Amino acid sequence: MEPKLSLLFAKDEIAAAVIRLAAEINRDYRDKNPLLIAVLKGSFVFLADLVRQLDFPLEIEFIRLSSYGKGTESLGAVKMAPGAPSHIKGRHLLVIEDIIDTGLTAAFLLDYLGRKKPASLKLCSLTDKADRRRVLVNIDYRGLTVPDKFIVGYGIDWDEKYRNLPDIYALGQ
Ligand code: IMP
Ligand code: MG
Numbered sequence: 001m002e003p004k005l006s007l008l009f010a011k012d013e014i015a016a017a018v019i020r021l022a023a024e025i026n027r028d029y030r031d032k033n034p035l036l037i038a039v040l041k042g043s044f045v046f047l048a049d050l051v052r053q054l055d056f057p058l059e060i061e062f063i064r065l066s067s068y069g070k071g072t073e074s075l076g077a078v079k080m081a082p083g084a085p086s087h088i089k090g091r092h093l094l095v096i097e098d099i100i101d102t103g104l105t106a107a108f109l110l111d112y113l114g115r116k117k118p119a120s121l122k123l124c125s126l127t128d129k130a131d132r133r134r135v136l137v138n139i140d141y142r143g144l145t146v147p148d149k150f151i152v153g154y155g156i157d158w159d160e161k162y163r164n165l166p167d168i169y170a171l172g173q
Contacts, residue, residue, distance in 0.1 A: 005152065005162075005169035009144055014126075014154055014168060017143040018046070021124060022053030024141055025094070030056045032120075034092040037085065039109065040064045041163070042098030045155030046126040046143075050096065061085040065105055078108040093118040097125040098156050099146070103137040110137070127151065127168070144168075 009017075033056075038047040040062050051060065063085065065078055093113055100106050106123060114121055124141035131148040149172070152158045153165030162169070 003158075003171050005165075005171065007167055008146065008149075008151060008170050009154075009168040011154075011166045014144070015049070017126070018049045019053060021126075021141045021143055022050055025050075025124065026054060026056065029054075029058070029092065029094070032092045033057050033059070034094050035085070035088060036060045036094050036096055037088075037113070038062050038096040039098070039105070042156045043096050043126070045163070046098055047096050050124075063109070065109060078105050080112060088113065089117045090119050092120045093122070094141075095121070095123045097123065098154075099127040099129060099151070100125045100137055100139060101129045101132050102134040104135060106137045107135045126154070127156075146170075 036047070036051065036058055038044065038060060047060070051058070063080070065080060095106070095109060095113070097106060106125070110121060110123065122140040123138065125139050126143040127146045128139055128142050128144070129146050129148060146168075147170070149170040150158065151168055151170055152162035153168045155163050156168065157163045158171055
């Protein structure tokens with residue numbers, strides 16, 4: 001049976017959040033030629049909308065991590081998939097995430113990237129499920145705060161489904 005979806009953020013609210021984040025990033029990264037590191041797969045829609053609001057030179061890399069199996073609970077262990085970007089020493093790095101939940105994934109990635117001696121390292125996340133945090137993670141550019149519910153849409157999936165929805169929904173009543 002298909003689970004019920006309840007609307008959390010309509011596409012206009014998401015667009016407003018993206019514009020606000022882009023304004024902050026435009027202010028901070030002009031002339032820095034940053035390398036945006038987008039975490040696949042969930043951030044792909046956010047990244048596409050965000051970068052079209054950024055009006056300075058930048059580069060984009062994708063990184064693949066895995067912390068989730070099927071279902072809605074983090075397995076805790078985070079792994080880096082092969083093909084991680086290598087030329088990041090001395091670059092201004094901005095990690096682009098769809099959601100920070102327990103924080104384990106972002107903490108792992110920031111630690112991993114920090115060891116490669118970037119010029120700077122910051123985190124931008126479209127959503128923040130702050131109530132679920134298990135490790136401290138500083139979100140430099142934070143979009144929407146979401147309640148402790150499993151969310152889908154706008155690139156974010158449940159078991160690979162619902163990434164194509166233009167709005168963000170909570171799974172269940
Ligand atoms: P964390 O390591 O617990 O912070 O989880 C990070 C990753 O888990 C996110 O990048 C998502 O891929 C996934 N995730 C966490 N919460 C949700 C959710 O509500 N919906 C879909 N994916 C989620
Ligand atoms: Mg993710």
